[in-house]
Amino acid sequence: MNTGSSKPGEAAVAAHGATRDESESRDERGLGSRAPEFIKARRALHLSWQVGVFIVGLAVVVTGIIMLPLPGPGWVVIFGGMAIWATEFVWAQLVLRWTKRKVTEAAQRALDPKVRRRNIVLTSIGVVIVAVLAGIYLWKFGLVMPWKIKDQ
Numbered sequence: 001m002n003t004g005s006s007k008p009g010e011a012a013v014a015a016h017g018a019t020r021d022e023s024e025s026r027d028e029r030g031l032g033s034r035a036p037e038f039i040k041a042r043r044a045l046h047l048s049w050q051v052g053v054f055i056v057g058l059a060v061v062v063t064g065i066i067m068l069p070l071p072g073p074g075w076v077v078i079f080g081g082m083a084i085w086a087t088e089f090v091w092a093q094l095v096l097r098w099t100k101r102k103v104t105e106a107a108q109r110a111l112d113p114k115v116r117r118r119n120i121v122l123t124s125i126g127v128v129i130v131a132v133l134a135g136i137y138l139w140k141f142g143l144v145m146p147w148k149i150k151d152q
Contacts, residue, residue, distance in 0.1 A: 031090045050088050057084035057092075 033040060039049050064077030079099070085092035109115060 031093050034087045053084065053088040057081045060084055 033046070033050075035046060035049050039045050058081070060081030061078055062081075064074050064079075064081060067074035067077055079096075082092055082096055082099075086096050
């Protein structure tokens with residue numbers, strides 16, 4: 001299969017008009033397996049290695065999915081599992097690169113002065129609304145503790 005790269009086990013992926021040389025210099029390690037050479041040299045050992053990496057990554061991803069509704073850093077654990085898979089599988093490397101690019105783009109959009117100004121205005125309006133509602137509640141009902149404690 002022709003991957004468009006002169007190096008074995010690599011696929012040439014140009015990011016937004018970058019040439020193959022620029023993207024290779026930016027990403028020192030190419031796509032593909034990062035298993036030690038003595039493991040890659042033996043097909044059965046390499047296949048066993050890939051199965052092991054897949055099972056460990058799957059366990060971490062499933063743990064992260066379980067943490068989503070429960071207390072815990074679910075998304076961090078899921079991306080940790082994806083990083084484990086990315087040590088061996090090209091598709092996981094591409095997903096992580098895409099995710100990093102999207103997160104960077106979102107961070108740049110969030111730092112835009114217009115967006116920041118809009119977010120500050122909306123937050124201020126929200127704080128004022130909550131303060132007014134709390135003031136109305138306290139004016140109408142007063143500050144009453146929800147429990148009854150008798151003087152002893």
